[in-house]
Amino acid sequence: MSSLGDLLGLIKNISFRNVIDILIVAYLLYKFYIFIKQTRAEQLLKGLILVVVVMKFSEWFGLVTLHWIIKNTLTVGVIALLIIFQPELRKALEHIGRSRFLTKKLFESDEEIKRVVDEIAIAVGNMSQTKTGALIVIEQETGLNDFIESGTKIDGLVSSELLENIFFENSPLHDGAVIIRKDRILAAGCVLPLTEQEVNKELGTRHRAAIGITESSDAISVVVSEETGTISLAINGKLTRGYSVERLKNILTKILIKNMFVDSNMFKKVKLWLEKTNSK
């Protein structure tokens, strides 16, 4: 009874500041739920809530042994969870780091995007015809410096000739991935993380690496299969295959233009919007 009285007393004393506080926490919890929805963390959260509910019941009903076991397991469990969910926690922190107020500048203009995409498309088209294996990663908001450092620095303007030269079979840099930032090829021969997803048995490590990098970052990767010449695109951990050069060009242009707008800070957003409106 006294806890009900306490609760009523608490409700009576709620101030405007408390309401703001509650709204912020509710919003953060909602965002957190959306973020973990349909991941293995969602199942875990449900399990955790159930365990906490059982723990509270065992306390209320005086089930001392059960309460003792759950309480102590939970204490050790938190540390175990931090270890088991280390990749998810890392992704979550990267996700926070990508929030709008912390973002960096991507491409300067639509024209720059079109030029870069044209060059990539020409190279990909040619390599698809000659069945030259290639893996091209386009950096977005998440910095890929760790992976760039695993390769050989190039820092050259994106051009179809340079891309084709890198992936040419006898080139010393043809193994691994090329990483592009804005309009520059930063490095080649980069080693990317492989996905742990169950993927089509036909797909080997090149395609697994293409998916892997898009799981641990918001980068976009384009693959040309050495075996079949098939062009594939990986975004957000999903690989879609069988692109024509035209379709690849369209979709890449759309995504990069969209990301340029989403990423921008308020000032740049207004500037880009004005430029767009004036050019219509």
Ligand SMILES: Nc1ncnc2c1ncn2[C@@H]1O[C@H](COP(=O)(O)OP(=O)(O)OP(=O)(O)O)[C@@H](O)[C@H]1O
């Ligand atoms: N971790 C990695 N990061 C970047 N590139 C990688 C990685 N692992 C393998 N590769 C690239 O993939 C090539 C091997 O491709 P593999 O044949 O296993 O894959 P695949 O998906 O079947 O591609 P393909 O259809 O072109 O044969 C390597 O020579 C290397 O260039």
